[in-house]
Amino acid sequence: MISKLNSEQQSAVTATEGYVRVIAGAGTGKTRTLTHRYAFLVNELGISPSNILCVTFTNKAATEMRNRVRRMVDMGNVNDLICTYHSFCIKVLRRDIVRLGYPESFVVMDESDAHHLLKECYEQLGIKRKDISYRSMLAYMALQKSELYPQYISMFLHSTDEALRQDFVALGDDSIEWRCFVRYLELQRGGFMLDFDDLIYFATYLLEHFEDVLNYWNGQLDYIMVDETQDNSQRQWQLVAMLQQLHRNLFVVGDPDQCIYEWRGAKPKSLVEFDQNFAPCTTIVLDRNYRSTPPILQAANSIIAHNRSRIEKNLYTERNAVADVVHHHAKNEKAEGEFIAQTIKQLAADGHSLSDMAVLYRSSFNSRFIEQALVEHALPYVVYGEVRFYERREVKDTIAYLRMVDSGDNLSFKRVINLPSRKLGRAFMERLEIVAEREQCSLYQALKGNLDDPKLNKRGAVEFVELIEGLRAQAKGLSISALTERLLELCGLMTLYRDDANEERVDNIKDLISSMRQYEQINVNEAEVSLTKYLQDIALYSNIDRNEGEGCVKIMTIHQAKGLEFDTVFVAGMNEGIFPNDRTIRERKREGLEEERRLAYVAYTRAKERLFLTESEGYSMQVRMDKLPSRFIYEAGEGVRHEGRMSREMERRIKAVIEYSNRELESLSQPTAPVKVGQVVHHRYFGQGIVEAVDESKSMLAVSFDNQPPRHFSFHAIGPILHTDF
């Protein structure tokens, strides 16, 4: 079995005892080494699978790993220790959570459960969503939990001692956020509900506080192996450290260049410093890439070399080139989708299997134009990790409202009548059904014609009819996109989405609206771009057959693609602002940009033989500007073949934008202000001025000229525009 591995990989497999770390780039066989090591432990050393913990990051990766191991090992029916952190924590909790006063049947909360509890807290404390959105409250509470671990468990959730609970409450301030947090914890406790963060906190807590629990797991886990450790959080490292105490057989693999969850607390440094915390440690470096051909590897090496905070390594491959890496520039999004679909068709015609092809993108709203192109070309596809664009809740809600304006079918009616809540309950709906049955008409017509019926005459119902009728009256004079924008504001859906913990909802809605604008442009010569026609046209995209799995093109976000590989990879929507994502850069500056770049590195290294980087012109509603090609295309180096005509002007602009942004990031990462308050400065246009204020956290300074109110500049103006040296 191990003869199929190279000698470094073999040494990683056979070094079964003690602390072993594999640090290596993408596609060098880390996961393969890990699965072979599992098989070696079972088949050669006779260790039982129930004593080997093997942790990875996503459910998808865990399933994949389990399947690979099964092919080599007779697992009997024990295999549930090849899993994610979350599912391992659930196992720990199921066994011993009773010690914390929780029943074995505790509830694992999802997003909607969290909203439910918050709603209750808001009602009880009189908080308005417009004052504090659910999203920011959830973020606040997550932060509190991480900072107040373990107190929030020991003093509050686990404690029945009222004085201790009061001490916990006194840890916070008198803010409404804190009171809401405390109330939320009470409700969680009342329903024995744990959110995703709680799972790891509670499991860690049990191991820390109950020696026999720790001893049990220490005794069980003879060997521990962890894949993708570059994305481990502090808490996950802590958990692993506790679990390995007895046997001290810990094998970790990772690639610091592929850390893409720093924003969620990943600590890639811990992998780099592993040898200090777990000594003595054997480190194995793999540098032969088995996955990709030379042009792809060259592009990947070239892009990641632009990151400053990294340990240098250079991968090589002995595979033969199949094709160049191609950058395809299209005139608009439709043409970009068209290029992808046509290329896939051509490859399929040449005998390549659709399931070996993947389209990756930065943010989930990007999937819309790709899905449309694939549907138009009758190419079967599956979206990994999430639902298809036109089946996403916010998209369906919006379409249902449009349907109400257009025709008013019963399905749409039922979807939106209480969205947002109009307090129309079961009795109301039952009455309405009876009336509609009697009058042989739709629910909406029944409502509209019988608003004087005492059971139907509710405030919410009257408002709903007014809303729909109002929109119907306006619909004639408005384009579909403008109607949709108005509708979303008037009915209150937009507020609902803006509040949502899931920021992607708003992006998806914006993308839906921009797709409507394109639809209007394309159909501009038609006698009439009617809402009816639009709704019929897009029904095509939501009613497609669901042929999952085999024989399908796979489309997914880059985050979902971690650890996977495909013969052909398209990275679509490669535009400045979208990828790299401008929100990330704004929030986390250079570190944000470097994380985006690692994401590009992950994307490029998924490809085995063919890699296409695609992007297009046009206005982006998400970024609020005309799109430009991403810097990540140019950073992939000279080997990339550029296709598609781009104007000189555009080439010039992209260069200028990248230069500007780099300079800005440079000055933003400067820790101290280069000027002091009171200092005299000279501006290229405004002349001599005095520095009035310096804000280092925002990298801003205020300068007044000629006793005018101060103007504000970012630090990067110093040097090229503002001079201090005279």
Ligand code: ATP
């Ligand atoms: P990533 O960083 O993307 O997670 P990885 O380092 O885990 O990558 P693997 O997925 O294990 O890499 O391996 C990449 C590809 O190379 C796989 O198709 C694997 O089968 C192949 N491979 C790895 N090692 C060898 C080897 N010694 N001989 C032949 N093929 C190999």
Ligand code: MG
């Ligand atoms: Mg891997």
